[in-house]
Structures are given as structure tokens and as C-alpha cells.
Amino acid sequence: MAASILPVRKNAHLCSGGCSVGSSGRPPDKLELSVPARKAKNSYQQDKKKQCKEKKVGTIEQVKEKTGTALKVIAHDDHLVVVDKPSGLLAVPGRGPDRQDCVTRRVKRLFADVLDQPAVHRLDMDTSGLMVLALTAETHRYLSQAFAQRQVEKRYEAILDGTVDGREGEIVLRFRLDPDNRPQQVYDPVQGKEGITRWCLLGETAGRSRVLFMPLTGRTHQLRLHASHRQGLGVPIVGDRLYGSPRPGERLHLHATFLAFVHPGLNQRVEFHSAAPF
Template sequence: MSVKLHVIHHDDHILVINKPGGLLSIPGKGPEKQDCVVARARSFFPDLPAQPAVHRLDLHTSGIMLLARTKHAHRHLVSQFQYRKVVKRYIAILDGSLAAESGSIELAFRLDPENRPYQVLDPLNGKSGITLWHKLSEQNGRTRIEFTPLTGRTHQLRLHAAHDQGLGVPIVGDFLYGNGEDGDRMLLHSAFISFTHPGSSQTCEFTLEPPF
């Protein structure tokens, strides 16, 4: 297991990590899925609690990921996510053009048990996901966009980008919902996070430019 990990910030309560695309957030099932952000962080900070992750990024998503260093910090941060007190923004490149400059998307979707981890639109039984977006620039038939998710559903931004009831334009490199192939670099990056520090109660903000 490689132990390289870019730590943006650390103190007695939190770790802020720059997760590379292609690295799991937390361990999966099987020995081949044990290399992840949590495992690498634990090699540097062995006193991490058993469950330090307070949120996850998709395997192929890069950028800011927040970990707790104590059980108290974990409870505090998880509560902020549950009550939508955490602000997150993502940068993505879409594989096409958009006519509108900004907007919001609200779609309900759920896991397709016959095709895991694929999510399908289901207005009746799905969980609603809400995303604000605005276009940053357009070049060579592709669109740079900023997403602000108000909920944290699985594959929310990927589905909201690709589905024809959303933007109808998938994220570049997305092999589940777009035209990418497994192993492609998906151009989705966690670029900003704002939350209340569990120790000081002060507002913390971190920004990280995307590598694309």
C-alpha cells in the first residue's frame, strides 16, 4: 500500500485531506480494497478513531475530504452534515455545452440493485437530491461548471449532470453515466468546504483548485 497523502490541514480535532482521484475514501470488501484515504491517514495519525470519515467522495472524485480525529469531533461534524450546515462546492468539466448560465436541479433517485452502484431516477421511492449550479466557462465544446449540492446523495452530481431531466450533459470521464471508460480520469473535484470547527466553534473554510 502506498502511504502518500496530501494533508491540507491538521489539528487535534480534524484532518483535511486532498484525496486523489482513483483512491477509495474508506475501505471496501476484500484485500484489494483496503488502500484508501482512511488507511493512509491512519499510517500518519495512528490515534484516529475507528470511524474517522464524516463524508465520502466517489472513487474517481478528487479534492477536499474531511476526517475527524476524535469521537467527539466525529459526532459534531456528522451532525453538521445531517442538518445541512456544511457548505461544499465542486468543479467539474461537462462533456458538452449548456444553454443556460445557472440553475437548480431536484431529482429523486435510488440504487439499482441489479446494477450496483448505478443510481436510477425514481420520483416515488427515491431520495431527493438538490443541486445548485452555475457555468464558469466554455471551451472546445466542453463546459466548466460549479456545483453546490444541498444534499449528499450517492452519485448526486454525476446523475444530475448526465440525466436528461437534469443538465443532460455528463461529466467528462464518467463511465457510469457518461461516455467515459473504466479507468478514465473523471473531471469532478471537491474544491471548497465550510463548516464549524468541533473544537473552537469557529467557521473553517478550505479551498483547493482542481488539477484540470
Template sequence: MDPLVTALEPAPRADEVPGAFPSPFDAVGPHALARRAAESLKATLREGVIAPGLDSDVLQGPDGGKMFGVLVVRRPNGTFGVLRAFSAMLAGRWDVPGFVPPVFDREARARVEPVADATVKALLARAEAWSASEELRRLREDDDARQAREAAEREAMRLRHEARRRQRHERRAAILAMQRRTETERAQAPHALNQEPTAHALTETERAQAPHALNQEEPTAHALTEAERAQALHALDQESRGDKAEKRRWDAAQEEARRQLAPARAKAERRVRALDRLRRIVSRGFMKQFHDTYAITNARGETRPLRSLYGGAEPPSGAGDCAGAKLLAHAFAHGLQPVALAEFWWGTPPASGGRIQGAFYPACRDKCGPLLPFMLEGLEVSAPRVFVPPPAPTPELSIVFEDAWLVVIDKPCGLLSVPGRDASLLDSVLTRLRSRYPHATGPLLAHRLDLDTSGLLVAALDSRTHASLQRQFLHRDVAKRYVALIDGPVQGDSGTITLPLRVDLDDRPRQIVDPVHGKPAVTDWEVLRREAGHTRVAFHPRTGRTHQLRVHAAHPQGLGAPIVGDPLYGHAGLRLHLHAETLSFMHPATGQRVSFTRAAPF
């Protein structure tokens, strides 16, 4: 009898055993039998022990948590048991007592791994040594100092030239004003010449004082001759050319300094990148050798190389090391019939978010999508269940406001904003609005709410109103306030969350945090009330990314706790406790600011 199979207590009744193996890609959740087996493992992890000498505290550190899996199996004698596994390595170990071993051929891996580790570590050490070298440090410091000095000098010169430019403008304006005044006086001179003596010409001393006089608040009382005016304007032009010449000389000097320092630094930086690129190339080569140590067997007893299951593409890193693959491989190798599988996360969430301790998750599409279907060939497998919304929660839409141009709706939880592609997903807010307003050129939704989110939605009844509302959403002129019940305590009373988001390509529609490829997502929040084990929070989203509030709540760099009832980022419940409470915008027809509020139903 396999010592890794633990008894499933109490023994399941016949009606508790699934007729076909539930799909590991089932998005609704694991089978009740597998869920019961998983809860037993969770209880052990809560006690702080993974195995003798290995505490579960290792899952709470900076390296983060781990996916665990359980597989309910039927022994040849008809009794039921449970296998346990973790993804990849645990605390740097492939083998942990009580958990199934890895899938790869140990002897084959032993021939590759030492050479691979030594080679990659040597390349990594070279890259790190050069990155920390005195030569590179000096080049970086000298070039950084040069850039800082250049920036400071550039700014000082800009300010200096700007001040001179203002002075020249004032002096030029004074000269031109004097010229206009002189011309006006000359136009009025015929009568005055018969009454008063002509103004005397400037003396040599007066001419010498003229430039200074032009800089005073009061213009000089004496007019400049045409030659003197031209000379003064020419002097101003010369000053302007002097500033430009100074800028050209300074630019040339900086270019010379850059030629002396920047190329040397760039060459050194290229060496760092080249060493890192070489390490990645070598690592990929060794990864192919690692993948060749995996022979995958299915329920019919057929065996194929791991790399052959990915359609000619290289398997992703970690392929074959997920908990589900380990469990099935061990069951087939020991004559055990798989009955039901469950995988869950335990420990600190990953940096990208999307995982909560204790929550169940389907098998990943990236690594396991091509792998598990082959392993399950020979078993009767249920089709993965997809979400089908419950019957419409209300027969009629709850209309908050309507006029000739738009309508505001209080959407209930469980009703789609727009119809889905599947025939079972046709009921939606938009479908019902089109039935209510059959003669309108709309209706057109200006925005959407998730299926599980309740609250205020605005729809336009004509295209012009729709375009105006969409512009307001685009320019963030629409004020939105959401209320949520958070499943746990929240540190602080208010703040702003800035975590960029993108879709998880391996697990749509789940969103993850990605500082490199994610789109900016910003949420302001404030605590409204602290309740027993929960926190009521108001959200003011500045952007409108998919699942933004749900991810920002659950992520450890956000609020650090999911919204109550969130099946994707927390724990499923009767409903998602997220409600769009307030909506405020400029009415496209009247130009007046309008605001609507509907209190949360929880």
C-alpha cells in the same frame, strides 16, 4: 449462408480473438472485437438509417432510445461475421431487415396475441371511458368545488374568530387592569379619605357606557363594581362560546355536504381503480401465456421453457427480448459460434436516466441474469471483470490542514475513501490516515467521495469531533462546492436540479431517477466557463446522495450532458472530471467557521 451475418472487416488477427467468450456482465466494457463491430453499427445509425424505410429519428422522439447489440460470430468455415439486434420492438415492429428476429415461437404467439391485445385494449378502453365520463367529471368538479369552498370558508372563519379572540383578550386585560388599579387605590385610601371626598358611584348612564369605554385606548376613569366586572367577564366568555358554537354548526354542515358528495365520488374513483386492477390481472395472465411461447436453447443444444429459468418466480416483462438473448438464440439456431458481445444505447435517454447515446452497458441483471448463464452453458466463458483500482496515485496523502481534532485531505482521483470488502481494495484514505495517526481514537471520515472523484475530505481524530461534524453534514450546515467539466453544451447559466434518486436494482451501483421511490436530491449549479465542446460548471449540492452530481449532470432533465470521463453515466476516459474544490464548516473545538479550497487539477 445466413443473410443476417455481415462481414467483419478487416478480418481479425488470431491475437485479436478472445480465447473464451467474454462475460456479457463484464462491468469494465466489451471486448475490443465486439467494440469494433458496434462502432460500425453506430456509424450507420449516425447516418440516420436503421433499415430501408426506417430512419433513426424514431429513436430521438418522446418514446426514447433503444438498446442495440452486436455479436461477433465464427461461421462453420472459420470466417468471422457480425449479427445485429435491438431490444424488444423497434418502431412497433419485431422484425426489421438486417436485425435478428425475436426468440418466441411465432405460431404460438399468434394464437395468444390477438386475444390478449383485444381483451387488454377493451379493458383499457372501459377504464378510459369511465375516467372521461360526464358523470365522473361532474362528481369530481362538484366535490372539488365543495372542497375549495370549504377551505375558503374555514379560513375566513378562522380569521374572524382570531380577530374576535384578540379583541376579547384586550377587553379582558382592560377589565383586570381596572380591577388592579381600583385595589391599589383602595389600599392607599385611608389617608386620602381624610383629605378628599370619596369617588362617586357610577350613574346609570356611566354604567351603560362602560363596555364601550373598555375598548378605548384609555381605560374609563370610573371603577366597575364587583357585579359589573363579573358581568363583563361573563359576556366575554359567552362570546367565546358563541364562536365555538358557530364552528361546531359549520363543521356539522360541512360533514353533511361531504356525506352527500364525497361517497359518490369515492365510489366512482374505486370503479376506475377496479377497472385498472382488472386490466393488470388480465395482463399478467396473458403475460404468462406469452412467456410460454419462449423456448430457450443453450450452446449445448439443450432447451428449456423461459419460465423455468427464473426459480419459480414469474419472469419480468420483456424477458427473452433483450438484444443479447436474441443474438445468442439466433447464433445457436444457425450453427454460429459466439465470439464476443457488446450492447449500447442509442437515442433519447429513458426517463429514469442512466443511459447515454453511444455508451456501452453490461447485460441487465433483472431480465438477463437468470437467462444468459443458461444460454452460455456449453461455451467457455470468461469470468466478469470487476474494477480494480490502479496503484495508489501518490505515496503520501496530501494534507491541507490538521490540528489536534481534525485533518483535511485533498483526495486524489482513483483512491478509495474507505477500504472495500475485497482484499485488493484495502488501500484508501481511511487506511492511510490510520497509519498516520496510530494513537488517535479516530480517525473517522465525516463524509466520503467516490473513487473517481478528487478533492477535499475531512476526518475527525476523536469521536466527539466526528459526531459534531456528522451533525453539521446532517443538518446541511457544511458548504460544499464541486467543479466539473461537462461533456457538451449546457443550456442556461445557473439553476437548481431536483431529481430524486435510488439505486438501479438491476445494475448496482448505478443510480436512476425515480419520482415515486427515489430519495430527494437537490443540486444548485452555475456555469463557470464555456470551452470548445465542454462546459465548466460549479455544483453546490444541498443533499449528498450517491452519484448525485453525476446523475444530475447526465440526465436530460438535469444538465443533459455527462461529466467528462464518467464511465457509468457517460463515456469512460482517463479520469472523471469532478473535483470537490471547497469545503466550509464550523470547527467543533473552536466554534469558528473554517474554509478550505483546492483548485481542480483539470
């Protein structure tokens, strides 16, 4: 059984100057997404080992890679749009005229009558990967609640600048904003907010570790701090300017590879995939 939402054509992309939707003029075809069968109530232990493997079932057909900071639109329908954000592009506008180009503003130029604030979650500017944005107020309320109640499954792939102890585990740390070094976060077991991340090792090459992160909460810089802090994995993500020592010109090696949630219009689970570009 499958659900359908509308993707943008393969040649479609949205750059900082406006939108481009190809030249054929043909409407996009529907894209089939897999809808997994319902799990038994006690299936968590059976599925635990499978969490460390990136599944490609129901993979979204991706727009071809563009140069610069072109925003890839993965799929959309009347309720929502899923994009693949490049590293270096803000998710929402920042302070100052030079920080207004962002995912939400590009989406608003592409879709008519979109919400003023369509974002329901964010990625750091240096993080790349999947974001879902709401096109209606009803969808915004629905998805915001789903994220708040931990009903959205998220996976991130990262390369760490060193080797880690163990093969998998769960990190629970409390941290908060450092007001003297914004936007950096600091560990604070008393006043900090709890962040929870499950992780597993995907492989090691040349003294670096490829790790899959499965965050259960969505705190600012959660994965970056959980990777670098000594009470987490104790190894920073490659290219992390705040919590590590990146080489000149090296991007943050953190990519949102997977999103899954119950679609508000279909009332069925949909899955979105994006391969890490590193």
C-alpha cells in the same frame, strides 16, 4: 480575525506503503485561516451572485503534487484532518483484499489513537478533492450532525462533455440505487431520495462546459446523475464510466474544491480550498 490549525509540512505526504514527513525534523508552523464576518439575516439574495465565483480568501497552503495516488494532507489539529484525495483512491475500504487501501486507512497510519472509522462523509473513488476526517469521537458526532443538517458548505468543479442550457439554476431529482447495476443510481420520482444541487456555468471551451456545483444534499453519485440525466443538465461529466461515454484512460473530471464549516474546537467558520487539477 483568524483561527489557526496545524498543517503538515510542505514535503509531507502519505503513500500506500506508509508515511513520510520530510527530513528537517522541525515542528510545523501554524497556518492562518480566514474567519468571515457574520452575515446579516437577509444577506442570501445579496450573496447569491457571488456563489458562482471561486473565492481564494483564506486558501490553505497545499502540499506539493506527488505522483501516483499520494494522499495530500492539507491541514490538521487535535480535532480533525483535512486531506486532498486523488482520483482513483477509495475514501473507505471496500470488499476484498485488493480494495483495502483508502483514505481512512492512510490517515489511521499517520495519526496516533485515531478513530476506527474517522470518515464523516465520502467521495467517489474516481472523484478527487477535499475530505474532512474526525480524530475524536466528539468531533465525529459534531461533524456528522453538521453534514446531516446541511451546515457544511461544499463546492465541486466539473467539466461536462457538452454544452448546457442556461447559466445557473437548481436541480431537484429523486433517485435510488439500481440493485441490478450496483453502484449505479437511477431516477425514481416515487421511491427515490431527493437530491438538491445548485449550479452555475464557469465557462465553455471546445464544446465542453466547466461548471461549479453546490450540493445541498449528499446522495451517492448525486452530481454525476444531476449532470447526466435529461431532467438535470442532460450532459455527463467528462470521464464518467457509469453515466457517460468516456474516452480510454480519461479520468472523471469532478473535484471537490471547497469545504467550509464551523470548527468544533474554535466555534468559528473555517474554509478550505483546493484547485481542480484539470
